Amino acid sequence: MKNNFIITVIVLVAIWLAATRVAFFRIDLTEEKRYSISDAAEKQLMAMKEPLTLKLYLTGNLDANMARLKSEVTDLVTEMNMVAAERIEIEEIDPSEATDEEERMANYRELEARGIHGLSVSDRSRSGQVTESVIFPWAELCSQRDTMVICLMNPGASSTGEMSVNTAVGDVEFQIIDAVRVLNHATLKKIAFIEGHDELPEPMTFDISDALSRYFQVDRGVIGTDPTILNPYSAIIIAKPKKPYSETDKFIIDQYIMRGGRVLWLIDGVVLSDSLLSTGGMTPLLANDVNLNDQLFRYGARITSTLVEDMQCTYMPVNMAGHGEKPRFEPIPWTFSPLLQLSPLHPITKTLTDVKVDYASGIEMVGDTAGIKKEVLMVTSNASHVTGAPAEIDIMKAMKVEPQDYFIHSFVPIGIAMEGKFTSIYSHRMPPKGITADVKETSEFTRMIVVADGDILKNDIQRTQQGMMYLPVGFDRVTQRQHGNRDFIVNALLYLTDDEGIMQLRRRQMPIRMLNRVSVEQGYTSTATLNVLLPVAILAIIGFIFIMLYKRRYAQ
Numbered sequence: 102m103k104n105n106f107i108i109t110v111i112v113l114v115a116i117w118l119a120a121t122r123v124a125f126f127r128i129d130l131t132e133e134k135r136y137s138i139s140d141a142a143e144k145q146l147m148a149m150k151e152p153l154t155l156k157l158y159l160t161g162n163l164d165a166n167m168a169r170l171k172s173e174v175t176d177l178v179t180e181m182n183m184v185a186a187e188r189i190e191i192e193e194i195d196p197s198e199a200t201d202e203e204e205r206m207a208n209y210r211e212l213e214a215r216g217i218h219g220l221s222v223s224d225r226s227r228s229g230q231v232t233e234s235v236i237f238p239w240a241e242l243c244s245q246r247d248t249m250v251i252c253l254m255n256p257g258a259s260s261t262g263e264m265s266v267n268t269a270v271g272d273v274e275f276q277i278i279d280a281v282r283v284l285n286h287a288t289l290k291k292i293a294f295i296e297g298h299d300e301l302p303e304p305m306t307f308d309i310s311d312a313l314s315r316y317f318q319v320d321r322g323v324i325g326t327d328p329t330i331l332n333p334y335s336a337i338i339i340a341k342p343k344k345p346y347s348e349t350d351k352f353i354i355d356q357y358i359m360r361g362g363r364v365l366w367l368i369d370g371v372v373l374s375d376s377l378l379s380t381g382g383m384t385p386l387l388a389n390d391v392n393l394n395d396q397l398f399r400y401g402a403r404i405t406s407t408l409v410e411d412m413q414c415t416y417m418p419v420n421m422a423g424h425g426e427k428p429r430f431e432p433i434p435w436t437f438s439p440l441l442q443l444s445p446l447h448p449i450t451k452t453l454t455d456v457k458v459d460y461a462s463g464i465e466m467v468g469d470t471a472g473i474k475k476e477v478l479m480v481t482s483n484a485s486h487v488t489g490a491p492a493e494i495d496i497m498k499a500m501k502v503e504p505q506d507y508f509i510h511s512f513v514p515i516g517i518a519m520e521g522k523f524t525s526i527y528s529h530r531m532p533p534k535g536i537t538a539d540v541k542e543t544s545e546f547t548r549m550i551v552v553a554d555g556d557i558l559k560n561d562i563q564r565t566q567q568g569m570m571y572l573p574v575g576f577d578r579v580t581q582r583q584h585g586n587r588d589f590i591v592n593a594l595l596y597l598t599d600d601e602g603i604m605q606l607r608r609r610q611m612p613i614r615m616l617n618r619v620s621v622e623q624g625y626t627s628t629a630t631l632n633v634l635l636p637v638a639i640l641a642i643i644g645f646i647f648i649m650l651y652k653r654r655y656a657q
Contacts (some may be wrong), residue, residue, distance in 0.1 A: 249280035275606035297323035299343035341555020363597035369431035370462025411439035448607035461554035
């Protein structure tokens with residue numbers, strides 16, 4: 102008896118010590134491993150050099166869906182702390198908690214100024230009563246030197262309720278680890294906008310440069326004649342060139358790719374006059390030859406000399422007044438500015454809202470590139486029209502077409518991603534005159550993204566009484582809607598420069614296993630009663646068996 106007592110005490114002490122060291126433990130038996138931390142995430146957590154604080158604004162009076170999202174965040178952080186080199190402390194902050202309405206609105210305005218936007222949520226009770234509240238599905242990960250804002254749920258998501266929250270849950274690990282990665286690195290990777298070929302000027306890329314500065318040091322400059330000038334850059338951006346690239350420029354870019362460099366190609370397939378189109382309603386349509394077609398073809402892509410229109414598009418204010426009448430502007434569908442559908446599976450485009458493009462062209466995947474993995478990122482809808490250059494664009498004729506006869510093309514690719522080992526365009530060729538570097542004919546593993554529209558990252562500039570104001574990339578002034586252009590470009594650069602596999606976290610799929618609402622409502626009373634009485638009945642049966650066994654043992 103004494104030995105048994107000592108063993109029991111030792112076991113209990115061991116359990117207590119294990120419980121104090123492992124406060125959170127669970128075994129992940131799900132098919133999609135939704136409760137497991139990935140290897141890439143563990144690597145970032147183990148590289149932490151200082152404690153971090155997660156300020157969680159998703160708190161207060163939450164409905165069941167938002168409460169689930171909050172629970173997933175807190176559980177994930179708790180699990181991360183089991184492998185992290187330093188702890189991540191959670192600080193819950195309720196923006197709606199205030200002594201009066203004025204203080205509450207001041208809290209809201211302070212968060213809005215930092216880019217943390219509230220979300221209006223409607224909740225319907227079983228009796229049919231609808232209540233609305235403002236919540237903030239955001240967090241901030243703070244170190245001693247910097248703060249990273251984390252969007253826990255896309256405010257522009259078209260889905261609501263369980264579907265929206267399920268999508269957000271699948272993206273939580275990436276959002277937190279992405280912020281941890283940025284805070285871990287004391288120095289930023291460098292990217293560069295290529296200039297010298299009439300690309301988009303700096304004011305037209307101000308907003309996207311600002312967004313990218315969260316992750317990168319963003320430079321601009323011409324290529325020159327130094328074959329190694331691009332070596333310090335993790336990626337380069339070629340944004341809407343209008344003048345041809347020289348063979349020297351092409352060679353330096355090609356050899357940069359052969360050494361593992363990454364490129365975001367944003368090139369128009371056609372050129373037209375937007376001013377002629379807006380003033381006279383007509384413009385010639387010509388092919389945009391910037392001397393890059395052969396290079397892209399060798400890599401496996403071809404931007405066609407076409408103009409793509411789509412019925413899924415933005416709106417343009419047009420003066421509908423007759424001659425001599427007072428101007429009367431009405432918004433009409435602007436088919437030259439399609440809203441693209443995005444791949445729900447690729448880490449760049451998953452969970453993003455539609456992307457707006459202007460005067461875009463199509464892309465064809467070409468060449469014998471069996472070793473290159475190609476994925477379509479963006480396509481038009483199933484009601485598109487393709488006009489080949491040279492041609493003439495006439496708005497009045499376009500407004501009179503029969504849609505069922507005119508929009509006969511479907512799902513025209515506008516953006517693709519490619520990765521693998523590419524073949525140099527200068528394979529078995531001499532370098533351009535003036536270049537003495539050796540030719541590397543096959544690349545290291547690398548990536549590139551090709552988009553047949555240069556305006557995808559262009560921001561508008563609006564004149565105000567205070568001066569010039571830069572509008573966000575993808576913002577539609579007619580509908581006042583923010584499209585997904587900014588997030589697409591940022592994700593594209595993160596994907597291109599991702600050597601740690603963090604972007605692959607966005608490939609995770611969280612299947613929805615939803616209950617049948619009709620069955621739940623019909624069987625609510627019986628199910629609730631069963632859940633209450635069944636545990637009591639089980640305990641009663643166990644107790645009865647225990648008493649009977651006790652009596653039988655001591656009756657003898």
